[in-house]
Amino acid sequence: MTQAHAPTPAPSPAKPDSPRAASRRRMAEQLPDATLIKWLRDMFLIREFENRTAQAYQQARIGGFCHLYTGQEAVAVGTINALQPDDPIVHAYRDHGHALARGMDPRACMAEMFGRASGCAKGKGGSMHMFDKPHWFFGGHGIVGAQTPLGTGLAFAAKYECEVLGKSLPNPGVLDGQPPKKKVALAFLGDGALNQGALHEAMNLAGLYSIPVIYIVENNGYSMGTAIHRGTTMAHDLMAKARAYGIEGRVIDGFDVMELYDHFKPLVDACREEQRPAFVDLKTYRYLGHSMSDPQKYRTKDEVDQFKAKDSIDCMAAYLMGERVDAAGKPSLSQDQFQEMQEEVRALVRDSVEFAENSPVPDPAELYSDVFVNPQPNLSPTAEYVKGARNPLL
Amino acid sequence: MPAFELPTVDFSKPLPSRDGTRLIQFREALREAMSEEMRRDPRVFLMGEEVAEYHGAYKVSQGMLEEFGPKRIIDSPISENGFAGMAVGAAMYGLRPIIEFMSWSFSLVAADPILNNVPKMLYMSGGQWGCPVVFRGNDGAGGQLGSTHSWCVEGLYANVPGVKIVIPSNPYDAKGLLKTAIRDDDPVFFLESERMLGDKAHVPEEEYYIPFGQARVAREGDDCTLVSFGRPVNFCLEAAAELENDRISVDVLDMRTIRPLDIDSILTSLRKTNRLVVVDQCWPFASIASEVVTQVCERGFDWLDTPPVRVNTEDVPTPYAKGLEYAYLPNKDKIAAAVRKTLG
Ligand SMILES: Cc1ncc(C[n+]2csc(CCOP(=O)(O)OP(=O)(O)O)c2C)c(N)n1
Ligand SMILES: [Mg+2]
Numbered sequence: 206m207t208q209a210h211a212p213t214p215a216p217s218p219a220k221p222d223s224p225r226a227a228s229r230r231r232m233a234e235q236l237p238d239a240t241l242i243k244w245l246r247d248m249f250l251i252r253e254f255e256n257r258t259a260q261a262y263q264q265a266r267i268g269g270f271c272h273l274y275t276g277q278e279a280v281a282v283g284t285i286n287a288l289q290p291d292d293p294i295v296h297a298y299r300d301h302g303h304a305l306a307r308g309m310d311p312r313a314c315m316a317e318m319f320g321r322a323s324g325c326a327k328g329k330g331g332s333m334h335m336f337d338k339p340h341w342f343f344g345g346h347g348i349v350g351a352q353t354p355l356g357t358g359l360a361f362a363a364k365y366e367c368e369v370l371g372k373s374l375p376n377p378g379v380l381d382g383q384p385p386k387k388k389v390a391l392a393f394l395g396d397g398a399l400n401q402g403a404l405h406e407a408m409n410l411a412g413l414y415s416i417p418v419i420y421i422v423e424n425n426g427y428s429m430g431t432a433i434h435r436g437t438t439m440a441h442d443l444m445a446k447a448r449a450y451g452i453e454g455r456v457i458d459g460f461d462v463m464e465l466y467d468h469f470k471p472l473v474d475a476c477r478e479e480q481r482p483a484f485v486d487l488k489t490y491r492y493l494g495h496s497m498s499d500p501q502k503y504r505t506k507d508e509v510d511q512f513k514a515k516d517s518i519d520c521m522a523a524y525l526m527g528e529r530v531d532a533a534g535k536p537s538l539s540q541d542q543f544q545e546m547q548e549e550v551r552a553l554v555r556d557s558v559e560f561a562e563n564s565p566v567p568d569p570a571e572l573y574s575d576v577f578v579n580p581q582p583n584l585s586p587t588a589e590y591v592k593g594a595r596n597p598l599l
Numbered sequence: 600m601p602a603f604e605l606p607t608v609d610f611s612k613p614l615p616s617r618d619g620t621r622l623i624q625f626r627e628a629l630r631e632a633m634s635e636e637m638r639r640d641p642r643v644f645l646m647g648e649e650v651a652e653y654h655g656a657y658k659v660s661q662g663m664l665e666e667f668g669p670k671r672i673i674d675s676p677i678s679e680n681g682f683a684g685m686a687v688g689a690a691m692y693g694l695r696p697i698i699e700f701m702s703w704s705f706s707l708v709a710a711d712p713i714l715n716n717v718p719k720m721l722y723m724s725g726g727q728w729g730c731p732v733v734f735r736g737n738d739g740a741g742g743q744l745g746s747t748h749s750w751c752v753e754g755l756y757a758n759v760p761g762v763k764i765v766i767p768s769n770p771y772d773a774k775g776l777l778k779t780a781i782r783d784d785d786p787v788f789f790l791e792s793e794r795m796l797g798d799k800a801h802v803p804e805e806e807y808y809i810p811f812g813q814a815r816v817a818r819e820g821d822d823c824t825l826v827s828f829g830r831p832v833n834f835c836l837e838a839a840a841e842l843e844n845d846r847i848s849v850d851v852l853d854m855r856t857i858r859p860l861d862i863d864s865i866l867t868s869l870r871k872t873n874r875l876v877v878v879d880q881c882w883p884f885a886s887i888a889s890e891v892v893t894q895v896c897e898r899g900f901d902w903l904d905t906p907p908v909r910v911n912t913e914d915v916p917t918p919y920a921k922g923l924e925y926a927y928l929p930n931k932d933k934i935a936a937a938v939r940k941t942l943g
Binding site for chain 1: 601602603639641642644670671674675676678680681682683684685686687689690691692693694711712716717720721722723724725726727728729731760761763783784785811812858859860861862863890893894897
């Protein structure tokens with residue numbers, strides 16, 4: 206049995222981007238209470254949402270492959286909150302957390318997994334394929350690594366908007382003729398995707414054309430049952446991969462959301478300003494199995510417990526309710542307020558399950574819609590393609 | 600009109616005459632189509648290996664770098680998986696990429712983006728994002744290139760719902776169809792042939808768009824219906840000319856697009872001739888020819904006087920030696936023999 210990576214990575218003096226503990230959260234600490242409380246709430250929402258997802262899966266109300274994000278919440282919340290709301294994001298299949306952190310309605314997310322017409326993809330995508338156009342969330346992709354060239358293309362298009370078009374393309378929230386903005390795209394991937402050719406072609410292209418995309422390896426130490434060093438060369442120094450493509454790389458600890466933000470936000474800002482790519486080895490850990498059917502023979506309970514001991518939600522709650530106090534010594538979040546928040550989130554998630562359950566299944570005619578934007582006769586010998594019902598998110 | 604919106608193409612306008620003296624090469628017709636659309640729409644860009652500074656591996660994009668600059672005519676490294684995937688992201692964001700594959704044979708290493716993303720994005724996202732990319736390049740045997748470089752991908756790719764597939768046989772159609780492909784909101788696979796890029800024909804000065812799903816009657820006759828698409832249409836015309844000497848006259852239908860497939864024109868012709876030969880440069884098993892024959896049997900069985908015949912490439916990997924390659928491909932003699940077979 207091999208351990209993924211040490212629970213507390215030893216701070217290495219060789220890494221200039223590992224600041225000392227005292228200054229680790231300086232930037233995040235200066236954010237208003239409301240912002241930090243919202244982060245805690247979002248992490249808690251993801252955790253609760255996944256608990257309910259697991260339950261619904263076990264009751265066979267959700268089908269297919271289903272991968273939970275439990276344990277990794279700080280990654281989605283810390284990185285996505287360093288973006289502008291109209292920066293594009295693309296991800297792999299462990300995507301519920303990112304969708305929620307981006308602002309997707311939990312109802313639409315749960316209903317999608319229940320295969321209902323009110324789901325974010327009208328019940329045609331499923332757990333692995335969450336899409337939310339109004340929130341610039343470009344999927345949810347099931348093929349390991351495939352989303353990385355897509356993320357590169359999203360960032361390429363955003364740069365093209367600035368350099369060639371001189372005005373914004375008609376996307377959600379864009380006013381007609383609006384001047385373009387400098388953007389950064391995030392392409393999330395698992396550590397298993399480090400071994401996919403698509404990523405390496407994408408990184409070479411991004412380095413070559415200086416495309417503002419950040420590849421975020423959510424390094425939870427395993428791809429299914431394969432510990433990273435069993436599948437990836439230089440697993441102890443992933444920065445070697447970034448260097449190979451002339452891309453700036455950073456190692457970031459993903460357990461403390463504020464520390465994560467402090468390291469990640471300046472990187473986003475620099476990539477936006479300089480319109481160039483970056484690569485992040487984001488250390489994290491998943492508490493549960495790879496998917497809903499994983500006996501987890503490849504790791505010990507002890508190892509899992511070691512990571513749970515530095516749980517990002519506990520850590521953030523402790524900070525807001527203890528360490529962070531105003532001049533009068535009053536903490537930013539009281540016990541009662543935390544209780545209230547938990548109740549609110551639990552109710553919200555319960556509501557999303559109820560909503561999903563009570564939503565209609567897709568109309569049978571929907572089988573033939575959304576195949577072509579511009580359906581014409583004779584595209585198929587057996588199907589008559591039609592324009593379908595409007596997506597509930599649009 | 601909102602930024603970037605274009606007037607819809609009016610397909611009811613009659614097409615200009617195919618007769619005239621403005622003879623240009625197939626590759627020039629392709630270039631004119633791309634350049635005209637790029638002048639009209641700044642969202643359109645061309646990306647591929649050697650398209651810019653080398654002027655195109657087959658000189659299709661010659662001069663386009665000079666006109667449009669390196670931000671729109673983009674040399675890519677040899678990373679089909681990477682740049683095809685980039686095109687998907689760029690199209691979702693709102694651009695209109697044209698991706699040149701030096702050969703469709705090399706699209707196999709981009710199978711995941713072009714088969715798993717492109718045709719399914721609209722469906723998987725519940726109608727939120729289409730994927731309007733045109734992928735184009737050489738398809739079919741280029742002339743003694745051997746097994747790895749002689750792919751006809753239409754049989755393989757037409758199996759996947761969600762893409763439109765275009766395969767012109769001459770410069771006039773190539774231009775009009777490529778312009779339609781670039782304007783279409785759906786992904787299009789546009790299959791050219793290295794062996795036809797130098798072919799010359801009249802291509803009118805005036806602008807025109809050829810609608811998808813409308814076969815062209817390339818020659819009229821009464822005894823048999825010859826159905827084909829792409830380069831073998833020209834072999835069918837050779838065979839038809841030869842058969843004429845024996846007083847056998849055939850309809851030659853150039854399908855121009857495979858998806859959509861103009862089955863109605865095939866059935867109309869069949870009602871006149873009652874005999875069918877389908878010529879297809881893919882392998883026979885589960886090929887486009889098989890599909891045409893199946894649809895004809897399903898919808899026009901009573902109109903057939905004799906069993907339909909397929910002329911495909913032989914069911915072996917593509918050989919190198921000149922004579923073997925000739926024997927492998929559909930040709931005039933095989934087609935003429937197939938027609939005679941239907942006539943008994
Ligand atoms: C190309 C491809 N091969 C195999 C799979 C099956 N598969 C799904 S997830 C997975 C493991 C990926 O692990 P990682 O990238 O580390 O992401 P994590 O599950 O840890 O989030 C595998 C092998 C797949 N989806 N795509
Ligand atoms: Mg992993």
